[in-house]
Amino acid sequence: MRLVLFDCDGTLVDSQVMIVSSMTRAFESAGLAAPPREEILSIVGLSLPIAIARLAGHRPGASVETLVEAYKASFADLRNSTLHREPLYPGARETVEALAGRPDTLLGIVTGKSRRGVDAILAHTGLGDAFAVVRTADDAPSKPHPGMVLDAIAAVGADARRTVVIGDTTYDVEMALAAGTRAVGVTWGYHHRADLAAAGADRIVERFDEVAIAVDDLIGPGET
Numbered sequence: 001m002r003l004v005l006f007d008c009d010g011t012l013v014d015s016q017v018m019i020v021s022s023m024t025r026a027f028e029s030a031g032l033a034a035p036p037r038e039e040i041l042s043i044v045g046l047s048l049p050i051a052i053a054r055l056a057g058h059r060p061g062a063s064v065e066t067l068v069e070a071y072k073a074s075f076a077d078l079r080n081s082t083l084h085r086e087p088l089y090p091g092a093r094e095t096v097e098a099l100a101g102r103p104d105t106l107l108g109i110v111t112g113k114s115r116r117g118v119d120a121i122l123a124h125t126g127l128g129d130a131f132a133v134v135r136t137a138d139d140a141p142s143k144p145h146p147g148m149v150l151d152a153i154a155a156v157g158a159d160a161r162r163t164v165v166i167g168d169t170t171y172d173v174e175m176a177l178a179a180g181t182r183a184v185g186v187t188w189g190y191h192h193r194a195d196l197a198a199a200g201a202d203r204i205v206e207r208f209d210e211v212a213i214a215v216d217d218l219i220g221p222g223e224t
């Protein structure tokens with residue numbers, strides 16, 4: 001059995017508008033200058049308290065707890081409004097459906113997003129049935145801790161040696177390698193190609209239709 005674990009933000013869906021807007025609002029509501037967009041995008045993938053602690057670290061007077069609550073409230077407001085926008089990347093649906101249809105392959109999601117956030121995305125994309133296992137910031141320590149991956153492997157009875165993590169950040173790559181799985185870095189998300197390579201990604205892909213090929217290369221083809 002092969003297991004292919006996808007990161008969510010920056011890998012399956014482009015949530016940067018939502019994340020940058022919510023973070024900006026959270027900082028402004030606390031009377032603080034919002035971090036620059038590039039800095040906000042660099043922490044996407046970490047669990048929220050850790051991400052916000054990093055952003056707030058050098059801003060005096062910032063309470064991480066207050067900012068986390070403000071971010072969550074702001075994100076929920078946006079999600080429930082007409083401004084909600086977390087589109088799948090081009091080719092994501094086709095690749096997920098094709099891989100999920102292979103009898104020897106299970107799919108999962110490993111993400112720093114909340115369970116509620118992932119559920120909303122699976123509901124609006126209709127892809128919920130494609131994923132056998134979902135592990136979120138609510139279930140495990142923040143990436144790059146390998147717990148999320150190890151837990152997903154155990155939940156479906158897979159094997160780390162036939163598991164690949166697909167992600168857009170160095171946190172995904174470090175998590176995958178720490179769990180003993182292979183790692184595919186994707187360049188359409190929020191970290192730079194050179195950083196993914198330096199973190200030790202086994203393959204780096206630039207388009208979604210290269211993902212299935214990279215998976216076959218790394219852990220062998222499933223039954224088709």
Ligand SMILES: [Mg+2]
Nearest residue numbers: 007009010045
């Ligand atoms: Mg990501």
